[in-house]
Amino acid sequence: MVSVLHSARQRVAHTGEALQGLKRLRELGLSDPSDPVGTVRLLRDARVFGPPATAIRRAARMFPDQPGLADERGELTYRQLEDQSNALARGLQRNGVKPGTVVGVLARDHRGLILTMAAVGKLGARLALMNTGFAKPQFAQVCERENVRVVLHDSEFLGLLDALPEDLPRILTWVDEGAEIPSGAKTLDELVESNAPTPLPAPKKPGGFIILTSGTTGLPKGAPRERTGPLSTVQMVDRIDFPQRGTMVIVSPIFHSTGFATWLTGCAFGNKVVTARRFDAERTLRLIAEHRADMLVAVPTMLHRMVELDKEIRQKYDTSSLKGIVLAGSALSPELSVRTAEVFGPVLYNLYGSTECAIASVARPEDLTIAPGTAGKAPLTCEVALFDDDGRRVLAKNVTGRVFIRSGSPFKGYTDGRMKEVIDGYMSSGDVGHFDDRGLLFIDGRDDDMIVSGGENVFPQEVENLLLERPDIFDAAVVGVDDVEYGKRLRAFIVPEPGVVLDGEEIKAHVKANLARYKVPRDVFFLEDLPRNATGKLLRRVLVEYEPPTA
Known part of the structure; x- marks a missing residue:
């Protein structure tokens, strides 16, 4: 009886949230009750085309002459994106792509990626977004697991395709100057130019799309989504103030969750999205200044490199137009939170979530002004809960628990059949964290990063944050390694600021003076850079396996 009442209360609460979410969409102009025809068309499109194609189709109707994308080749309006993706869809159709075909795309952020995502949806084919940081074996294994039957890719990745069957159709999405292209190779531009831009018949059902996890602990897993609804947009816009018919610079990879979701939201608001194929800190400042950008979307590593630029370099570019910086992908340190406010003002939004759970908070x-580094609060249709190791809810403030998320965009399992742990409708994020007295969420670290050293629980992230506060340290990571005496011990890896020489014993003394003795690293190594993947996440397993050079 208690279980039935609990479920009933949950359904009522969730219905109330959905109504609040729809109200929020109306307030932001993303839903118009006075236009029932447009609303029905949007819902129909979302049901059969999938998010990328739906976003461009709607933007082409609402903002046809508004610049929709700016890359290194220039600008395209939303009407041009719609017409060119139609033509590309026809070209792909003539090359064997049909409803249900899995199309892999391995491309950096540019028009080729955007057009491909939309075209695949218009055919009812299945989109697999590949990581540009793949090594050849990883790429081949993921293509086989996801049953990829056609690959669209940039010319720089030609070498990776050697691992795929020779008869697998492939199309170039971007050709670098001077690149040696195989004889008879097809390009996206040729398919666009040789096919009509008229709309295709709608597919009977959506092909869906697959976003890969970061793969920091092994081969990236596939997180599929068949479709997304209006409430998915609520998660993104409820607590983030997006520009409307403004300009966004997205340097976070669009093949991954944050870049993908913010690009979709940018289309919904009729924004011009400025992309760059490769990140460069100074060039990003130049793009913000040249395009008078309202918003920047990045990962913490990128933003860190921007705020660490010499003041003379930063002052060359007028970034006063910037009203928001959306950050996601890895942990935001309190130090980076404070430095960003010093350089750009109070404009930072820290988005916490995962590929599987979507947005959590x-x-x-x-929030970041009063609590630097916080993950904030859950937006409408989402909820964060903490559970202990026995599955009991942790309700006390300032008590660490395992982070679980209830999302308006539910995840139904990986493409290999595995599933995240779920308790009472909440899905595990794999992190541990706590709520402070204000109800703000803090992420203390990954559940599997915690080590037990001499009987004490230690989260390396706390030590990392302390080290990053030092002005003579550019970057830092702390991991746990096996130890005969203590079971595990901490090992610190530090990238000094340019021109700075640091001493390992002094680093240990600094940690000892600020944290408990069992949190002091036993080893300190100095590196030129830390290993990170294409989305900026630290590859901790590489550091755990690190073998110091012999003298």
Whole structure:
């Protein structure tokens, strides 16, 4: 009886949230009750085309002459994106792509990627977004597991395709100057130019899309989504103030969750999205200044490199137009939160979530002002709960528990059949964290990063944050390694600021003076850079396996 009442209360609460979410969409102009025809068309499109194609189709109707994308080749309006993706869809159709075909795309952020995502949806084919940081064996294994039957790719990745069957159709999405292209190779531009831009018949059902996890612990897993609804947009816009018919610079990879979701939201608001194929800190400042950008979307490593630029370099570019910086992908340190406010003002939004769980919480600028590094609060249709190791709810403030998320975009399992742990409708994020007295969420680290050293629980992230506060340290990571006496011990890896020489014993003394003795690293190594993947996440397993050079 208690279980039935609990379920009933949950359904009522979730219905109330959905109604609040729809109200929020109306307030932001993303839903118009006075236009029932447009609303029905949007819902129909979302049901059969999938998010990328639906976003461009709607934007082409609402903002046809508004610049929709700016890359290194220039600008395209939303009407041009719609017409060219139609033509590309026809070209792909003539090359064997049909409903249900899995199309892999291995491309950096540019028009080729955007057009491919939309075209695949218009055919009812299945989109697999590949990581540009793949090594050849990883790429081949993921293509086989996901049953990829056609690959669209940039010319720089030609070498990776050697691992695929020779008869697998492939199309070039971007050709670098001077690149040696195989004889008879087809390009996206040729398919666009040789096919009509008229719309295709709608597919009977969506092909869906697959976003890969970061793969920091092994081969990336496939997280599929068949479709997304209006409430998915609520998660993104409820606590983040997106520009409307403004400009966004997205340097976070669009093949991954954050870049993908913010690009979709940018289309919904009729924004011009400025992309760059490769990240460069100074060039990003130049793009913000040249395009008078309202918003920047990045990962913490990128933003860190931007705020660490010499003041003379930063002052060359007028970034006063910037009203928001959306950050996601890895942990935001308190130090980076403070430095960003010093350089750009109170404009930072810290988005916490995962490929599987979508958005869990967002820290707004005012949250980060009073609590640097916080993950903030859950937006409408989402909820964060903490559970202990026995599955009991942790309700006390400032008590660490395992982070679980209830999302308006539910995840139904990986493409290999595995599933995340679920308790009472909440899915595990794999992180541990706590709520402070204000109800703000803090992520203390990954559940599997915690080590037990001499009987004490230690989260390396706390030590990392302390080290990153030092002005003579550019970057830092702390991992746990096996130890005969203590079971595990901490090992620190530090990238000094340019021109700075640091001493390992002094680093240990600094940690000992600020944290408990069992949190002091036993080893300190100095590196030129830390290993990270294409989305900026630290590859901790590489550091755990690190073998120091012999003298």
